Amino acid sequence: MKLILRKFALLLGLLGLIISSNSYSVVTGEMIMVRSAEAFPETMSLLQEAIRHQGYQLSRVQRVDVGLSAKGYATDKYRVVFFGKGNEIQQISAKYPQLIPYLPLKIAIFAEDDNTILISANPSTYNDLFNIPELKPTFDKWFIDITKIMKSVQIQN
């Protein structure tokens, strides 16, 4: 009986994931963009949590607004979050150095009034850009993962 219940729970979880992934969509094309109805601090926390949840490590947060403010420019919150999988980045950059300028992965996040906007380049476009068939699954996986990260930030609103 326990086994049946476990299977039910797993099935429910899967269905939940399928349904949630159909609830909202992010704008994709050359860029992946999403609007969060939450304020910047909450969205930033959700984003970092979503990145980790998707199996990536945060390597750095560039505080663009802090640099601008320090120089006297008025700006609202604007950060760039760098993330990736260390070993993957190490291997890809060693074999395909032309990709280095696009690594690690990153998402720009900025406040827009009481909403927050998140934007990332669409890694699946790297297929045409770099034409490295060996990396197609990686680029496509990055696209799926970034889309999931973005969606999860939006879904929790």
Place this chain on the structure above:
Amino acid sequence: MKTFKITFKLYLQLTLLIYSVLVSFFQSSFAEPKGEDLYLENCAICHGTDGQGGMGIPISLDDFLKSASEDYIKKTIRLGRPNRIMPSFYWMPESDINKIVSYLGSWRKSPAPIWDSKPVKGDQLAGELVYKNKCASCHSENGRGGKGSGLHFSRSNGMIITPPALNNQGLLNSAPDAMLHYIISNGRKDTPMPSASTLGLSKTDINDLVSYIRSFHLKSIIHKPLYSEEPASLIQESPYSFDETVENVKRAITGSNFVHIRDQALTSGFDIETKDSPRQTIIYFCNFSFLYDALKIDPRVGMFLPCRITVTEQQDKVLMMSINPKHLSQLFNNDALDESCDQMYEVYSGILEDASL
């Protein structure tokens, strides 16, 4: 027996739950999308969830809707605004566009206008003079429009809403003369656009202005050539050692009036063993004035920030590399940003060249 009953009850409850989840899943998956869903999916990122504006203009504004006919909105969605951020939804089925238009209609306080397609008769040359005196300070010469995106929340740009480009072929193919006439006559409340009476314009002036604006209309929309031949990355070999090249790059950055921010390894911040990795140093730099201006023009540009050049050692060669801003400018559909990207291209190329001299 009691245990069996409890287990059976639990089983029944779970079955019902799964059934309801399945029904809701199939309903949501196969039901036709509603106008609101389509709007949230395609438009809200720029125009805001309630049309309050953002990177895009505030389309729920009463005075915008008073002048925007359903036909105008349909054409705008279909054509976009070439080189002014708003993309063309050329791929969207007609039925979906109609649903979005219908959804926007739910925000209207009065019925949608229906504009006469007859051209307004005016004196184009006289209109040019009026334009220069009364309109060019906001809409720029030749109707190029203000720089920047829709609303400016956090990056002050002098005006809360970017004045639209009146020479944009997306606009001119969507807005009939009668609509332009109405907007000039009445202005737009809650925006910097004043009415004709505020500007002291006569009825003849308005007709002349419409005639001048219509003169920007080309027979077909000309798409600017893309930098399709531009490589995604700028890569240059250095004749110097790795360490010398890093120092050369830093010196060239300072020489280009940019500030060197920091150096770090590509894999810095990741928990990995790096002793067998090729040497890779990222040199970050910035010119805050340039950055501020670029973000004012288009806040999306941040996804390629901050400026950086990477020096790497590959098979006994020392390479310097960066993104190619000319290539990336293609992503934004924003003419104003193209100028900044061209400038950044010059900066990057200059630094790479200087560092390898």
